Amino acid sequence: xxxxxxxxxxxxxxxxxxxxxxxxxxxxxxxxxxxxxxxxxxxxxxxxxxxxxxxxxxxxxxxxxxxxxxxxxxxxxxxxxxxxxxxxxxxxxxxxxxxxxxxxxxxxxxxxxxxxxxxxxxxxxxxxxx
Numbered sequence: 353x354x355x356x357x358x359x360x361x362x363x364x365x366x367x368x369x370x371x372x373x374x375x376x377x378x379x380x381x382x383x384x385x386x387x388x389x390x391x392x393x394x395x396x397x398x399x400x401x402x403x404x405x406x407x408x409x410x411x412x413x414x415x416x417x418x419x420x421x422x423x424x425x426x427x428x429x430x431x432x433x434x435x436x437x438x439x440x441x442x443x444x445x446x447x448x449x450x451x452x453x454x455x456x457x458x459x460x461x462x463x464x465x466x467x468x469x470x471x472x473x474x475x476x477x478x479x480x481x482x
Contacts, residue, residue, distance in 0.1 A: 419467065433452055435471070447462035
């Protein structure tokens with residue numbers, strides 16, 4: 353088996369291969385950026401706690417919520433920037449590491465505490481079929 357260096361590998365690619373690789377890389381970068389920065393900004397936070405009805409909170413003004421889950425109390429910061437978990441009783445605190453959620457459909461879940469935070473907003477209509 354012959355080992356190819358980076359320069360040798362690049363030299364055996366045709367012009368079409370190089371263009372294809374460049375286009376593929378640009379599409380991958382665009383997909384990542386759209387996933388991170390694209391989408392609609394939400395208008396409300398829907399809080400679901402195991403065994404309770406969902407509650408909706410507006411994202412218009414800055415406030416904090418204290419919610420009691422299966423393990424204990426979780427503190428959530430809600431504001432125009434979105435929502436995030438500030439303090440949680442769970443062991444690994446993955447819900448806190450998730451950070452701010454702000455786009456419609458974004459989720460933060462604390463499975464041990466039975467808590468789901470979801471950003472909701474008005475649905476945009478793409479098309480009407482009759």
